[in-house]
Amino acid sequence: MSVMPTLDWVNDPVTKLRAGYAAERASISHFSADTVDIDEVPFASGTGLCFTPQELHDGADILYFHGGGWIVGSPWTHQTLCSWMAKLTGRRVFAAPYDLAPEHKFPAQADQAAEIAEKFAAGRDQIVLAGDSAGGAMVLWAAGGMASRYKIQGLVSLYGAFGGLEGPSHDAFGANSEGLNDAALRVMYGHLGCEDMLEFRARLSKAGAPLLLVKAECDPIADDNDWLAAHTQHPITHLLAKDQPHAFLQACGNDTSAEAVMGQIGDWIRGLVKV
Template sequence: MTETIRPMPEEAGILEFLQLCDSFYPADAVDASIDQQRLWYDALCARFDRPMPDGMTSEDGLIGTVPTRRYTPADVLTPTKLLYLHGGGYVVGSLSSHHAICAEIAETAGAELISVDYRLAPEHVWPVQSDDAYTVLKLLLGEGDRIVVIGDSAGGNLAAGLTLRARDEGLKGIVGQVLIYAALGGDLVSGSYQEMAEAPGLTTADVTYYRAILKAPADEPVAHPLLTRSCAGLPPAFISVAHFDPLRDDGRLYAARLAADGVEVWFREEPQMVHAWLRARHMSDGAGQGFRALCRAIRQMAEAEG
């Protein structure tokens, strides 16, 4: 029997990050109860929380019926708004889990950011998560706002799906989509799903678990954007993937699809990064560089003339 060799990065900062994550969130967390997963995840996120930038304010409220948190930097440089959809496999995560990440993106982009507290599985299954996010998006666009849609992991899946829904329903005003190590509906058996099946931070078995708990139809392009017949007419995209991540090739393939259909794409693969590297941005050189590139792209999208 051949022993499975776990792929591992070499950068010291990201290895320290992984060790710290393992101390809060065990590798077999998906085998625990939902309540336990959420407790572990909340503790992990609290460990990486940071004070908001000077002068920034945040305000919780409803947009429609959906809870949101609005971040306003001291210096707002563009009227374009950022819509953020958090990761967590549709099972964990909240307005608090990505608080510092959202604040720093808003500060660096000089733009107001709205974070969406969409409902979670298994209590709420597909399409509730997408519908919650779409409700917020439609109301913002209805006010005449220009929007950059941003999401990481499961939130990246929702962000890509929102741009498809908006295009197909004729909604205007999305000026960019930013997909960070997003789950986009790959086949689970080839490419990075096989090569990085036992990657640290997220395994292919974990991805399979999160898909199953969401209960999205297997043939639904909004849930699995790689299934969309055409990407023509979608907004410009910045796609960031981590090399040591089973979701890596989802981003690679989607970037290629978008480019082939005439959509402007900026693609970046972080060579030493793992899934969820955003949290390591202050302890890993590679994550810091990736975060700065991400923020530059968001700012450029937000400031681009329509």
């Protein structure tokens, strides 16, 4: 049995992190929902994936931005998560690629998020924007930069990263030795070129469509959800995932508690009022 490489988010070169992260996610791809068809599709930013549930219901298509601290990840690393989102919403989920740091520095990602969403919205009456971790910020940047933001029916942030570097959740969970911790988080923001969070946060959408904030209780960046809620006029629904760590929704297909939360997310998306 192969052993996944241990990722040192602070010291490993980005190329090694990308390869190791992709290998980790590939090792769980067999947990993808088996009633969802997965196809490659073109985006303004390159090739991504479309997840089509066999039981397809009426409703807006979902544009998904993957996480990975803006330095790793792709639509393929989030195949399992997106397939379960498609299954439990009954909607098509389109996972888009975007340019990663450190080759591309902020605000490139904010600009590109808006461009991807704008072109995705062309020819569609309504869309839903969703993303996890770094992808949560991509969602808010897209909503803030789109000319046709009136087409956004809803926004979904899964344990989003919104520039926080300290607070109670960091004190409680920021010293963990695996996965996301405070040291790794600072490196990720450093690669992005965002030592100063003022412009980062200024580009986040401040008003518009309903926003679902999914917070993992045992996540170092859980406080980011509270900061965003206090600094936006989006109508907000809070969903707290008790006892869950950052990125727990990657375990859908192998963890019934993760699937239960994804089911709640699906209920919220299906319940959005059509205008």
